[in-house]
Every structure is written in C-alpha cells, then in structure tokens.
Amino acid sequence: MPKFIYQFMKKVIPYSVKKFLKAVIFKYKISHLVQVEIRKMRKYAFDMNLKNDIHNLFARLTYHTHAIEKGLSNPYFREGFGQKAIKNLKDAMIEYKNAGYALDEERFLSAFIVLQEYCKVHDGKPKYTLDIYKFLDSFSITPPVLKVGAIEYQKKTIIKKSKSMFSDLALNRISVRDYSQAEVDDSIILNSIGIAIKSPSVCNRQPWRVHLIKNEELLMKILNLHGGFRGNGDNLKKIILVTVDLRYFSNAYERNQGYIDGGIFLISLVYALTCNEIATCILNAMFDIKRENEMRSLLNLEDSEILIGFITIGNYPDKFKSPASLRISPDKCLTIH
Ligand SMILES: Cc1cc2nc3c(=O)[nH]c(=O)nc-3n(C[C@H](O)[C@H](O)[C@H](O)COP(=O)(O)O)c2cc1C
Structure with missing residues (x-):
C-alpha cells in the first residue's frame, strides 16, 4: 500500500477500529511466527531429528555427563547409580567418534573423564566398572587433567x-x-x-x-x-x-x-x-x-x-545522562504461597 494512503487511513480510521484491526493482524502474525518456531525445533532439537550433528552430539554428551556428575555429587551415594545415563552417554560418545569428530574437545573429554570418575568411586566393584573400562580403552586416549566429576566445596570459602x-x-x-x-x-x-x-x-x-x-x-x-x-x-x-x-x-x-x-x-x-x-x-x-x-x-x-x-x-564518557527507569517495589512482584 502506498505510504500516503497508509498515512491517510491512519488519520481517518477511528481509534476503536484501529485497535480491532491491530488485534486481528497480530492474531494472524503470532500463528505464523509460532509455525516458524515449530519448524525450527523439529529440525534442530536432538530428540526430534535423526541426523544429530556435532552440536546435537555436544548437547547429548554434556547432558548425560551432567546427569552422572549429579550422581557423583549426591550426598547419599547409591552404588551402581545412573545406568541409563551411562548407556546414553556411551551411545553419544560412539556416535561422536564414528562421525569423526575431534576427541580432544572439552565436551567429549568431560564425558570420558566422568566415566573414569564413575569407575573410581566404584573401585573394586568390577560389576559396575569392567564394561566402562573396556569401553574407554577403545578410544585409546589419555585425557588431560580437567575438573570433571564431583568437586568438594567449603561453605566458608564460597561465602x-x-x-x-x-x-x-x-x-x-x-x-x-x-x-x-x-x-x-x-x-x-x-x-x-x-x-x-x-x-x-x-x-x-x-x-x-x-x-x-x-x-x-x-x-x-x-x-x-x-x-x-x-x-x-x-x-x-x-x-x-x-x-x-x-x-x-x-x-x-x-x-x-x-x-x-x-x-x-x-x-x-x-x-x-x-x-x-x-x-x-x-x-x-x-x-x-x-x-x-x-x-x-x-x-x-x-x-x-x-x-x-x-x-x-x-567506554563511559566522563559525564552523561541516562533515564532514571524507576523500578517497582519488590513486594509488587512477590507472591508468597
Ligand atoms: C531485553 C531488553 C531489550 C532492550 N532494548 C532496548 C532498545 O532496543 N533500545 C534501548 O535504548 N534500550 C533497550 N533496553 C534497555 C532498557 O530500556 C533499560 O534496561 C531499562 O529501561 C532499565 O534501565 P537501566 O538499564 O538503565 O537500569 C533493553 C533492555 C532489555 C533488558
């Protein structure tokens, strides 16, 4: 629509009609935008596509590494914990290796080391470690020292x-x-x-x-x-x-x-x-x-x-003005249940 017609209509159309039209247009637009988001999620999310490219694999490696790290950090140690996460992590590591990606990436190394850590806490219990050791040996790598697994913190130091x-x-x-x-x-x-x-x-x-x-x-x-x-x-x-x-x-x-x-x-x-x-x-x-x-x-x-x-x-100028941007009081956004 030519700009002058648009400007003219903007002037002559009553406010209530404009508001109605705006609502209709945005109702249409949101459906369209959401469709675009759905398409992208279907294409890229790692449980929704069959390709699993390097970033999908990075995500899976970190996801399952994290699950095992949580188990390692749990105050109530449960022998043999995390079998599902271990299986998922191994699957991701195999897919990653078979795709020819670099084994010296932090995310892969974290996965590798977390399995070593898992074996350490299950020392002397081959039922839980034998398969993992065999699996890790198949990669023929010696990882560098990285902070992976459970780390102990002191309240005093953190504070x-x-x-x-x-x-x-x-x-x-x-x-x-x-x-x-x-x-x-x-x-x-x-x-x-x-x-x-x-x-x-x-x-x-x-x-x-x-x-x-x-x-x-x-x-x-x-x-x-x-x-x-x-x-x-x-x-x-x-x-x-x-x-x-x-x-x-x-x-x-x-x-x-x-x-x-x-x-x-x-x-x-x-x-x-x-x-x-x-x-x-x-x-x-x-x-x-x-x-x-x-x-x-x-x-x-x-x-x-x-x-x-x-x-x-x-960099800050020596002197300048910025909007005050007054904030609402904290109790206005707090609901206590
Ligand atoms: C997600 C987001 C988007 C923003 N977009 C703009 C913008 O497009 N232009 C602008 O001048 N300021 C923008 N701002 C800055 C806000 O106006 C500003 O953060 C707010 O008024 C509070 O002021 P303050 O940051 O000085 O505390 C944006 C802030 C956020 C968090």
Whole structure:
C-alpha cells in the first residue's frame, strides 16, 4: 500500500477500529511466527531429528555427563547409580567418534573423564566398572587433567569468595547509550565472556554464541536495521549479539529453554562487562520475519541460532545522562504461597 494512503487511513480510521484491526493482524502474525518456531525445533532439537550433528552430539554428551556428575555429587551415594545415563552417554560418545569428530574437545573429554570418575568411586566393584573400562580403552586416549566429576566445596570459602558486593554492581549498572572516544579492547570482551560463561544453563548445555560486530559498515547496517538506538550511539564501535543454538535442546518441552538460557547468559555478560568497567546497553532482538531474516543474512547466522539480544559496548564518557527507569517495589512482584 502506498505510504500516503497508509498515512491517510491512519488519520481517518477511528481509534476503536484501529485497535480491532491491530488485534486481528497480530492474531494472524503470532500463528505464523509460532509455525516458524515449530519448524525450527523439529529440525534442530536432538530428540526430534535423526541426523544429530556435532552440536546435537555436544548437547547429548554434556547432558548425560551432567546427569552422572549429579550422581557423583549426591550426598547419599547409591552404588551402581545412573545406568541409563551411562548407556546414553556411551551411545553419544560412539556416535561422536564414528562421525569423526575431534576427541580432544572439552565436551567429549568431560564425558570420558566422568566415566573414569564413575569407575573410581566404584573401585573394586568390577560389576559396575569392567564394561566402562573396556569401553574407554577403545578410544585409546589419555585425557588431560580437567575438573570433571564431583568437586568438594567449603561453605566458608564460597561465602568468602562471593562476598565482593554483587549488590553494588547490580545497583550501579545502568544502560549507557553514548560513549567516550576510547575504544574497548577485544581482550576485555573476551575476559567478560569468560566470566559470563560460568552462567548456569539447563544440564550445563551452554548453548550460547556471541557475535562481536566491529566492522564499521556492518555495525551501521545493523543499527539502521535495528532502529531501536536512533539518536544514540555516539562513538559506538562495537556491539555484541548473543544467540543460542537450538541444537542444544531435545524436544517439545524445551522449546522455550533457549530463551531462558540465553537471557541468563546475556545479563551475566552485561554484569561481567560492567565489572570490567565497560559501559553497555542491551538492545532487543524483536523483529518481524523480514527484518529478522535481513539481520540473519547480514551476520551470516546459522538457521539453528535464535536471537537473544544485542549489547552495545563502549567506554563511559566522563559525564552523561541516562533515564532514571524507576523500578517497582519488590513486594509488587512477590507472591508468597
Ligand atoms: C531485553 C531488553 C531489550 C532492550 N532494548 C532496548 C532498545 O532496543 N533500545 C534501548 O535504548 N534500550 C533497550 N533496553 C534497555 C532498557 O530500556 C533499560 O534496561 C531499562 O529501561 C532499565 O534501565 P537501566 O538499564 O538503565 O537500569 C533493553 C533492555 C532489555 C533488558
């Protein structure tokens, strides 16, 4: 529809009719968007496709490794625990090896070592260890020393180490939308990712991807397409897009898990950057299909990646203003059952 007709109609149509039309349009749009999500989940989730590519296998390795680690950490040790997880883990390891993937990947090594740990706690009980030892021997590898299995912690140490004030960090973080000229070093970003990667994720599957955009032309294209940062972005030279790979999820029940794991990671990364004295602003990744596809092709994203959010990155100007963004009082979001 030509723009002038659209503008004219916008003016003459009464508010109540506009509201009705909007509701109809969005009812149609949500069905379409959900269909796209269903198609993707069917294609990529590891219990819903028969291909099981490397990321599906990574997810399965970590998933079952994690189940065994939980058993190893359980205060009530149960001899011979986790037979199902062991079988599933072995299946995934065999598929992984047969597909020719590198055996020195952390996720594979974790799987290998967790089985060794399982044998250690069942020392002297060949009923539980013989098959596993035989299985591990078939890979002919000697894994490096990695922290896998159950680790013992002291309450005293944890409390001491977590004492540096999170409340200070959280209460002083604000969205900063314009920056000083000094550029943020990539090493600080990498260090911050290293902190954020300690975020929890479902069964430790770590489905995150971080795209760092610093090519000036690409950055401009992304900001223009995004549109939510107009009027801001002085000296903005780097932005991040956090995505999550759907291949790390298994089935229909996990359809929203990517957004949860992704959101947790995104805010951890923002806090890590803040802790590293970097100014940030989260930008939404809410697009209609056309714009999302344009964004995907600009960044060459894989079809299995879902968009979580952008983070703009810069150094704080000496003085600046930011919206107050008043928060509701905590009791307003608390329901006690
Ligand atoms: C998921 C998400 C999307 C956001 N998108 C935008 C955006 O597109 N443009 C923008 O200027 N700010 C955006 N923000 C920043 C919010 O406006 C800001 O976090 C909120 O007002 C609270 O202010 P504060 O971050 O300064 O505490 C976004 C924040 C979140 C968490």
